Amino acid sequence: MFDTIHEECGVFGIYENHTADVAASAYYALYALQHRGQESCGIAVNDDGVITAHKDVGLVPDVFNSEVLAKLGQGQMAVGHVRYSTTGLASRSNAQPLVVRHIKGTMALCHNGSLVNAQELREKLELSGAIFHTTNDSEVIAYLITTARLKAGSIEQAVEQAMNELKGAYSLVIMSPKKLIAARDPQGFRPLVIGELDGSYIFASETCALDSLGAHYVRDVEAGEIVVADENGLRSIRTHCGQKTAMCVFEFVYIARPDSVIEGASVHLARQRAGAYLALEHPVQADVVIGVPDSGLDAAMGYAKQSGIPYGIGFIKNRYVGRTFIQPTQAMRERAVRIKLNALGACVKGKRVVLVDDSIVRGTTSRKIVDLLREAGATEVHMRVSSPPFLHPCYFGVDVDSRDKLIACRMTQEEIAREIGVDSLGYLSVDNITKIAEGAKCDFCVGCFTGKYPIDVPAEMPKCRFEQKISEGKQP
Template structure:
């Protein structure tokens, strides 16, 4: 798929979202609404599975929630009072319906449906072992590994089998599981990926972000804690913590880019944090200029914070059209390049002759930043300065974020001067890692054990990385395995 959006094709993509509801009529329709609110976390495919007390029903489709789950015939084919859904963005490997979640299997204990946000960093090793023992995989998703671990566990009860499976996997996961006995929601012991719980009348709801609770009219109850399993069976809710306590390390990039700005993550307003990041960036990297311009849309809150702190006027120097489709396929490079301007265009009358500060959330390969700087210069900007609301991304993520291999990360190849020259800016600066923590109200990272997973900036990975460390062991299963979130 080719997109006309030059600002989305060079972003880190964590982007999968899960939503589940227990004990309410019309559960599928409610899940569809929740997935609409989480569409930003995955735009490749979507799926919903329901349970009507006797049978499971599933509909999975490529593309957006709209167009697939806003049809009456689809929702009518998903009866039941319990349902879970998933929006997907795959990190590597094929884009195929067999990988769209929720995944479903018939186990000896009955039906088992699972929706997963995260990445199992030892899935390749586990997959090889399971296949050698006779397991037959139907997808290339790391999530299917969990199903096989549950199916082959020697424990008696389904809950014990599920816990046994979780204790064999490493990495990041927020899971919603449906069985004939009820629904289970859980996070990995480090809480790397988010998951929250809400209530709507008697219904219990789980979602990747609080914004999905807002959209369906539910009340936020609390976050599912790292290492916690919340089990819902009818009107009964219970919690167990089968893992040894660990210091949590939630992904810091949820505040920088992944979550919607109107969400609350671990008691922090995402919008307020992004403004605070912009203010801290202005303190650390001031520049004499005429305008502060956000790179839409993810750079906007940080740009507001930068402008307020610096006293430099905030202006919309890049105008985004909301009436252009996602794709624009053209046989010629020239026409395809012109198609870019259908989605975003420079506000030429505002920019001409001005010294501008562009504020964006991150730089990955640098190709996007290069296009943006070029757009400003073509619009007549006298100077173009770039300020980035995250530290340099120098390391790959192995916890469910689609990060290019390290050799393709601009900050892993070049120093600050080299990056500035690559994007053709007059100046370039990033917020420091300590400044990022300060914007979150935390002590400087160097002073204490880091509270967040910031490995993409620092290389400090909070778990072992079995598949990465065994990367030289290339066999047919490693070739097939897909990091899917």
């Protein structure tokens, strides 16, 4: 809908040591993780080795109701997924969990992230006879695991072997007939946590999913770690651990929910700290500080506290406009921001305003938001951005556009300020963005700002042949 960064995906899994409604647990957890993906969602339930799944395009409450959850039945395990497509088309076939039935038993897989060698692996597997039914790289991961499973002694050993070939970002939750497995790439690009509830083990993308169930946070899955939950409890495989970590810093800036804790650091406090650094780097004389809902609000609070300028609520957000809202005409597209946001004149009229947002991508939405403030009577608008300028694409799961569409690649900071209609513009520096997650037990990836990635990336991310034909309107 808007010229903004799109979310990630969210994964969830629960292993019960007693009879419980695992489908309902997955449903509530996916509701908590809905911010990570609004294109499609799905749940798979394991009842004594029989895996039943339901998935479709749409939000969690649209795809699941009491009747659908009842059909999933009771079970001992469940996995769930909410998706935003960074690779693969937005279709029901690409929705997850991905359920694979093979000679060693059924497996359900949920994946958050993006592989940099997915196309290379896909072509290798196709030459060996593999037939793909989706256009996402999650199916590539599933094929590698099932292929390794033919020779490996256990499903976790198959995952361990498959990780030797995977390059890029992946946080996985995998359900076999008897085990629930979590795995995270050696750099730890995407979050994955472990929880516990009355003897049940839970894996989830964020701690907010644990909170929704009343579960206790145990720890994060380590970068490169494989964690297995089964009838004997939890155990860990760390053969891929020990590499330099590179958590996506944008998890703290925008993607994660503010009430989540990632790698030991509060997302809410990290965003407030980003705002405080912004105030130190880019001070200005103003009357009120406001944030763009929702991820700009915490940073605006931090800016206000550090600068001493009063914090105000500058926008009212229409909570009933979904992120999948469609505008079929140009006129409706131009009204999109007005439908979603309205400036609060009582807060900004006659005032010099500091406007805080998490990012500027193409600049078109920023211009419309600034126009709303001007029309509401703001005399000055000074924009502050709680991340550095986007100058490079992301290869690890965040939908950062190509360089030719990024405004910071086409214009200087002064030109951007004129383009979006602000009196001044200031971005958070790369040095300070790596400091916002105080206490985090990881290093960070800032490749989209610097062009320096923690692992080798391709010159461009190729589409698979099937996806390329679909995007060109041809028959695959």
